[in-house]
Amino acid sequence: MKYQDILYTVDAAHKARFDRLCREAASAPRGSGGEGIGTLGEKRMHAIIKRYICEDHACHEVGVLDTGYVSDVRIGNDIYEVQTGAFYPMKKKIAHYIENTDCTVTVVHPISVTRWVTWVDAKTGEVTPRKKSPKRERAIHLLPELYCLLPYLGNERLRFRLLMIEEEDFRTLSGRKDNRKRGARLYERMPLALLGEIEFSSPNDFAVFLPNNLPSPFTVKDFSQKTGLRGRDAYSAVHVLEKLGLITKTEPIGRAMAFRV
Numbered sequence: 227m228k229y230q231d232i233l234y235t236v237d238a239a240h241k242a243r244f245d246r247l248c249r250e251a252a253s254a255p256r257g258s259g260g261e262g263i264g265t266l267g268e269k270r271m272h273a274i275i276k277r278y279i280c281e282d283h284a285c286h287e288v289g290v291l292d293t294g295y296v297s298d299v300r301i302g303n304d305i306y307e308v309q310t311g312a313f314y315p316m317k318k319k320i321a322h323y324i325e326n327t328d329c330t331v332t333v334v335h336p337i338s339v340t341r342w343v344t345w346v347d348a349k350t351g352e353v354t355p356r357k358k359s360p361k362r363e364r365a366i367h368l369l370p371e372l373y374c375l376l377p378y379l380g381n382e383r384l385r386f387r388l389l390m391i392e393e394e395d396f397r398t399l400s401g402r403k404d405n406r407k408r409g410a411r412l413y414e415r416m417p418l419a420l421l422g423e424i425e426f427s428s429p430n431d432f433a434v435f436l437p438n439n440l441p442s443p444f445t446v447k448d449f450s451q452k453t454g455l456r457g458r459d460a461y462s463a464v465h466v467l468e469k470l471g472l473i474t475k476t477e478p479i480g481r482a483m484a485f486r487v
Contacts, residue, residue, distance in 0.1 A: 232365050232424065232434050233422075234365070234388075234390045234421065234422025234423060234424050235422050235423075236420055236421065236422045236423055240420065240423075241419070241420050243278065244274075244278055244417075244419070244420035245419060245420070247274050247277050247278055248274060248416075248417055248418060248419070251270045251273060251274050251416075252270075252416065269310070269414060269415065270414060270415075270416055270417075271310050271336065271393070271414075271415045271416065271417055272298075272308050272310055274417055275308045275310070275334055275336060275389065275417075276298055276299055276306075276308055278389075278420075279298075279299045279306050279308070279334060280299050280301055280306075285299050285300055285301055286298065286299055288300035290305065290323065290327060290329070291327075292326060292327075293322050293323065293326055293327065294322075295319050295322060295323070300329075303328070303329050303330060304329065304330050304332065305323060305327075305329045305330070305331045305332070306331075306332050306334055307319070307320070307331065307332070307333050307334065308334050308335075309333055309334070309335050310335070310336055310415065312371065313333070313335075313371040313372065313374055313375065314374045316333070317374045317375060320333070320375060320378060320384070321377070321378065324378050324381055324383060324384060328383075329383065330383045330384075330385065331383060331384050331385070332385045332386065332387055333384075333385070333386050333387070334387045334389065335368065335371075335386065335387070335388055335389070336388075336389045336391050336393070336417065337363045337364070337365060337367065337368075337388050337389065337390050337391065338362065338363045338391060338392075338393050338415075339362055339363065339364075339390045339391065339392065339421055340358070340362065340391075340392040340393070340421070341358070341359040341361060341362060341392075341393055341394075341395060342356040342357065342358055342359065342392075342393070342394040342395070342418075343356060343357055343358075343359050343394075343395050343397060344356040344357075344394060344395070344396050344397070345397055345398075345399055346396055346397065346398050346399065346413065347398075347399045348398045348399065356394060359395070364454075365388055365390070365424055365435075366435050366453055366454075366455065366463070367455075367459075368386065368388060368426075369432075369435055369455070369459075369462070369463035369466050369467070370455065370458070370459040370460075370462035370463050370466070372386075372462075372466045373462035373463075373465060373466055376465065376466065376469050379429075379466065379469045379470055380429050380469065380470055380471065382428070385425070385426060385427045386425070386426040387423065387424070387425050387426070388423065388424040388425075388426075389420060389423055390420070390421045390422040390423065390424070391417045391418070391419065391420055391421060392417070392418045392419040392421060393415055393416060393417050393418055394415075394416045394418055395412060395414070395415055395416075396412075396413045396414040396415075396416065397411065397412050397413060398411050398413050429470040429471055429472065430472075432466075432467065432470050432472060433472055435453070435463070435467065436467070436472060436473070436487055437449075437452040437453060439452065440452055440487065442486055442487065443476045443477075443479065443484040443485055443486045444484065444485055444486075445479055445482040445483065445484055445485075446460050446461050446464050446482065446483060447460075447482065449463070449464055464485065468485065472487065473485040473486060473487050474486055
């Protein structure tokens with residue numbers, strides 16, 4: 227199976243519950259703090275995913291004994307950290323959990339498969355009709371994000387869960403004078419629907435990211451051409467797969483590093 231053929235599914239009950247949480251968040255005042263929405267001034271994307279993991283507000287923002295950190299969601303000995311952006315800011319937190327607790331840690335990350343963009347004029351309050359963005363994320367974009375967690379990859383207590391979603395981005399027309407969209411600020415990411423889920427609980431689960439038409443041996447350039455990852459992302463992804471034990475380094479091809487599956 228090629229990485230682009232990864233199938234993600236979600237049952238009707240989970241989809242319906244996620245849809246309900248999205249509707250509730252859309253109608254709630256931002257920063258209301260009610261039922262976990264807006265807790266600690268968080269964005270709605272983060273709040274909705276937290277509630278999707280567990281709707282019991284008592285499980286949210288739970289301090290982890292002897293760590294000094296607060297988990298997004300804790301259910302018994304299971305910690306869930308919702309990361310809607312880059313993974314690097316959570317590096318120290320994850321390291322502390324793995325090194326100083328016996329908890330299982332699951333990083334939950336949304337992947338925007340379908341994205342709509344709505345522009346808001348902060349001065350007039352005018353809102354443009356939303357348009358579909360040509361930009362879309364793929365599950366394989368998880369790999370380069372994992373590079374910052376390299377020392378802990380393969381640990382049986384560290385897992386990852388991707389939520390494949392449809393979302394709407396609200397952006398303010400606050401960019402350059404000649405083009406207010408260029409350099410404009412993203413105000414809010416709002417999930418609209420859950421399209422599927424993918425879970426990674428062991429190194430072998432990541433094998434779906436290995437294109438089955440890779441040459442043997444292959445270089446980072448080969449991997450880039452087959453997956454669409456570019457530059458540093460491609461290098462980071464290859465090193466993550468090596469750390470997970472899915473590929474191994476071989477003799478260089480010319481001056482380029484080479485690997486085998």
